[in-house]
Amino acid sequence: MNDDAHRPIPRRWLAAHAAGQRGWLTLAALAGVSVGVATVAQMALLAWIVSRLIIDDAAPGELGGAFALLAGVLVLRALAQWGQEVAGQEASLRIRQRVRAELLDHLAALGPVRAGDRHSGGLANQLVEQVEALDGYFARFLPQLRLAVAVPLLILGVVLWLDWLAALFLLLAAPLIPLFMALVGMGAARLNSEQFAAVSRLSGHFLDRVRGIATLQLFHRTAEATAEVHRAADRYRQLSLRTLRVAFLSSAVLEFFASVAIAVVAIYVGFGLLGYIDYGPAGELTLFSGLLILLLAPEFFQPLRSLAQHYHDRAAALGAADAMLVLLAEPVRGATSRPLDSEKDLAVLKMATLSHPGRGRVVGPLSVSVQAGEVVAVIGPSGAGKSALLQLLAGFVTPDTGQRLVRPGLGIAWLDQRPLLIHGSLADNLRLAAPEASDSELCQALERARLGELLVALPEGLDTRLGEGGVGLSGGQAQRLALARVFLSRASLVLLDEPTASLDEDTEARVVESLRALAAEGRALVIATHHPALMAMAGRRLSLTAAGLPNDVEEGADA
Numbered sequence: 158m159n160d161d162a163h164r165p166i167p168r169r170w171l172a173a174h175a176a177g178q179r180g181w182l183t184l185a186a187l188a189g190v191s192v193g194v195a196t197v198a199q200m201a202l203l204a205w206i207v208s209r210l211i212i213d214d215a216a217p218g219e220l221g222g223a224f225a226l227l228a229g230v231l232v233l234r235a236l237a238q239w240g241q242e243v244a245g246q247e248a249s250l251r252i253r254q255r256v257r258a259e260l261l262d263h264l265a266a267l268g269p270v271r272a273g274d275r276h277s278g279g280l281a282n283q284l285v286e287q288v289e290a291l292d293g294y295f296a297r298f299l300p301q302l303r304l305a306v307a308v309p310l311l312i313l314g315v316v317l318w319l320d321w322l323a324a325l326f327l328l329l330a331a332p333l334i335p336l337f338m339a340l341v342g343m344g345a346a347r348l349n350s351e352q353f354a355a356v357s358r359l360s361g362h363f364l365d366r367v368r369g370i371a372t373l374q375l376f377h378r379t380a381e382a383t384a385e386v387h388r389a390a391d392r393y394r395q396l397s398l399r400t401l402r403v404a405f406l407s408s409a410v411l412e413f414f415a416s417v418a419i420a421v422v423a424i425y426v427g428f429g430l431l432g433y434i435d436y437g438p439a440g441e442l443t444l445f446s447g448l449l450i451l452l453l454a455p456e457f458f459q460p461l462r463s464l465a466q467h468y469h470d471r472a473a474a475l476g477a478a479d480a481m482l483v484l485l486a487e488p489v490r491g492a493t494s495r496p497l498d499s500e501k502d503l504a505v506l507k508m509a510t511l512s513h514p515g516r517g518r519v520v521g522p523l524s525v526s527v528q529a530g531e532v533v534a535v536i537g538p539s540g541a542g543k544s545a546l547l548q549l550l551a552g553f554v555t556p557d558t559g560q561r562l563v564r565p566g567l568g569i570a571w572l573d574q575r576p577l578l579i580h581g582s583l584a585d586n587l588r589l590a591a592p593e594a595s596d597s598e599l600c601q602a603l604e605r606a607r608l609g610e611l612l613v614a615l616p617e618g619l620d621t622r623l624g625e626g627g628v629g630l631s632g633g634q635a636q637r638l639a640l641a642r643v644f645l646s647r648a649s650l651v652l653l654d655e656p657t658a659s660l661d662e663d664t665e666a667r668v669v670e671s672l673r674a675l676a677a678e679g680r681a682l683v684i685a686t687h688h689p690a691l692m693a694m695a696g697r698r699l700s701l702t703a704a705g706l707p708n709d710v711e712e713g714a715d716a
């Protein structure tokens with residue numbers, strides 16, 4: 158079944174988020190209307206002052222009150238413009254925070270396995286660039302959409318009161334502008350969607366080349382990699398220019414029709430004042446009414462002109478929303494957390510199965526229970542589903558069928574054969590598991606993980622900087638550093654995926670010794686392994702067949 162059929166329409170999704178900040182958006186629109194009222198008052202005062210100076214031959218000193226009132230109107234207009242901008246930005250900020258939290262919550266619900274299918278560069282682009290692309294839509298376009306109707310109607314009413322024929326000219330020109338804007342901008346959302354997809358691919362492409370720079374240098378492929386990045390960047394440049402061309406064309410269409418309409422009104426007013434036109438109300442035009450109509454004519458089109466300037470914000474938001482909805486449309490199945498049948502049980506799988514796209518079923522159906530204080534070794538040939546079983550127990554993925562039950566509030570620690578180490582100090586890496594741990598607690602955890610000698614040998618101790626991925630440590634030291642994090646975490650259930658893979662015998666013995674110390678604390682350990690030393694320390698062994706089915710369960714460390 159096509160997932161697009163179940164994905165929300167971007168316009169409706171954006172409207173749903175806008176509804177949550179209706180108060181701030183309404184306030185922005187009301188402030189914009191106040192700007193329109195102040196503008197009409199400003200132009201009326203200017204026309205009246207000019208009429209008094211020229212027609213009534215009044216001295217400037219006699220119009221001090223009018224000038225003071227004009228200054229006050231200008232201040233009020235500036236305050237209203239400031240209020241419109243602040244209200245729009247506040248609504249946009251709150252919506253962007255909510256959208257970013259929605260994306261992060263969905264990624265957390267997908268779990269690291271399914272979220273890992275997406276490139277980290279593309280995800281970063283969605284969480285930063287695409288969310289920020291919503292700013293102009295909510296902060297400026299939505300308020301301006303209301304103002305593009307309210308303010309021209311207000312000005313049209315004033316012009317109609319002064320001269321109905323001039324109002325008719327404005328009324329006839331007004332619908333042409335949004336009509337041609339819509340025609341020009343029909344493909345803008347599609348172009349923006351392509352642009353966002355291109356920059357996501359560019360982010361992932363560049364990140365892949367940076368991560369593999371050492372391999373590229375070894376095989377003398379840096380020139381080809383540079384050329385590939387250049388081609389991807391050039392493709393993004395072309396898409397960006399296509400989007401800008403559409404935006405400029407939309408503005409040019411508006412400016413053309415607005416200029417023509419203003420010119421027609423100016424010709425009518427000028428000929429009317431000179432007496433060349435005597436049709437309708439033209440003979441009743443005065444300097445005040447004619448000048449006020451001329452001053453208001455550009456302001457009549459200004460809201461539409463501003464709407465055209467922000468129309469590309471709408472296209473950008475639709476393109477970004479369409480890309481984000483693809484991620485949000487991925488189905489999420491929640492794990493069950495409720496009291497278990499046995500007080501000793503920490504996690505239970507009941508007839509659970511798991512499938513991966515392109516591979517079919519990788520594990521199950523199987524039923525497994527893990528109790529407090531026991532050590533379980535998961536064994537079987539490569540591809541039997543040992544890692545998938547650990548992922549099910551951890552909650553990284555949810556079973557396609559069957560159930561996963563865990564004790565409420567259960568703490569789970571995960572130790573991979575390639576543990577995550579960040580670019581930072583030794584203390585920074587340890588505090589990933591216990592942010593509030595003191596230095597003495599960090600040192601104690603390192604001692605228990607058999608890294609006390611390393612700590613003494615390091616010149617800066619806990620402040621020693623590590624490269625990304627543990628650069629500066631051997632494989633065994635990285636594994637034991639990850640074990641130290643497990644000691645700090647106080648998790649009741651520890652899941653280990655081939656923790657001694659690719660280690661020499663001496664390092665493996667040290668890691669096994671640390672794991673025995675961990676099990677001695679009463680924590681439950683589930684270890685996926687091929688190594689006899691780890692199997693020997695297990696009180697129970699779960700053997701999987703090549704098809705991911707349970708083969709048998711052997712009790713006892715020597716079974």
